[in-house]
Amino acid sequence: MRELAFALEYEPGCNRVADTLAEHPDARIRSLSLHATAESLWRVDHATGTPDALDAIEDAVLDSDYYADCLATDECGATQCTEILDRTDDTLVIYSRWNRTPACSSVPHIARDHLGDGVLFETRHEGRHYTWRVLHSGEGDVAAFFDEIEVAVGDTARMEMLRTAETSTGASDIDDSTGGLSPEQAAALRAAVEHGYYESPRDVDVGELADHLDVPRSTLTYRLRRAEERLAKQYVAEMLTERPSTTL
Known part of the structure; x- marks a missing residue:
């Protein structure tokens, strides 16, 4: 297995969740489960923060212009379902399902196209930074994967490579x-x-x-x-x- 880790840093006004987390720097969102098929994507996320931060996060993800992980910069016509599974004073558990259209793109779908099936994902969202950890078989075209992500995000975000390594040995391309x-x-x-x-x-x-x-x-x-x-x-x-x- 091979590990890829990178972060997308969103520009203001380009991602509703990123804007919300930037306003509440102590809040965090991490994935508990994330799955994608060719036609859809569904995930469960765990958010932590103050009650005010969680209120703002809930408003952001339940708003009609939010689509889980869709990278389309214009209206894509996708449909989605978002539900709050659990809520306490300092935690929020969110379920999202997104049915994509031909205009839609996302990190998991780009990974499926270039890295093959059986790819695993872990995400963490802090402020404007959306960190992805991707585990895949080691086959496929990693360069094409990153090239397509850069094209998909365009001017909305900047990508920063964090780590690439063989998970079996711990060897890394980082010095x-x-x-x-x-x-x-x-x-x-x-x-x-x-x-x-x-x-x-x-x-x-x-x-x-x-x-x-x-x-x-x-x-x-x-x-x-x-x-x-x-x-x-x-x-x-x-x-x-x-x-x-x-x-x-």
Whole structure:
């Protein structure tokens, strides 16, 4: 199996859910299940956040102009069904089914076209960043897959490659010297250290660092968060591996 991970960073006004999450930066949406056939797509998602954030997310996904994962930039004539399966003070479980038309496109359908059947998907939506993790057999045309996604999103979003690896061996196309980070994440982390972002008190804030790197503040925040998450998990995994076993 081969793993592909990438993120789509949506421009303001181009994705209703992304706009809503950007207004509520502490809210998150992650996929619990995602399946696609040639004609349709259905998924279950788990959202977390404040009650106000969940209200806004619910409004966004239940609005008539929302189609689960459709990348069409114009009205595509698709039909969909969206239901709230569960709601608490800080969580929301959402079911969506989308029946596509010839004008529709989506990441799962593009993956089916270029990577074959049996592809698995995992998603996470934070702010304007929509992160995809795709597992496939290793066959197919990966370059054509990414080329078609870029064409489909057009000017609505920018794509950032995060990781490509063989899941069976852990080998990665990303340089091991970066600790498994994407080049963009490694550069963000390096700049943060060099400019005193991690000093106490900080020498620069995230806005100043973003200006220095000439990237949007939300993009830098996302890259640092993902880099910190990956390094923290890597550290804990190594610590647990090195812990001596105890016998009774």
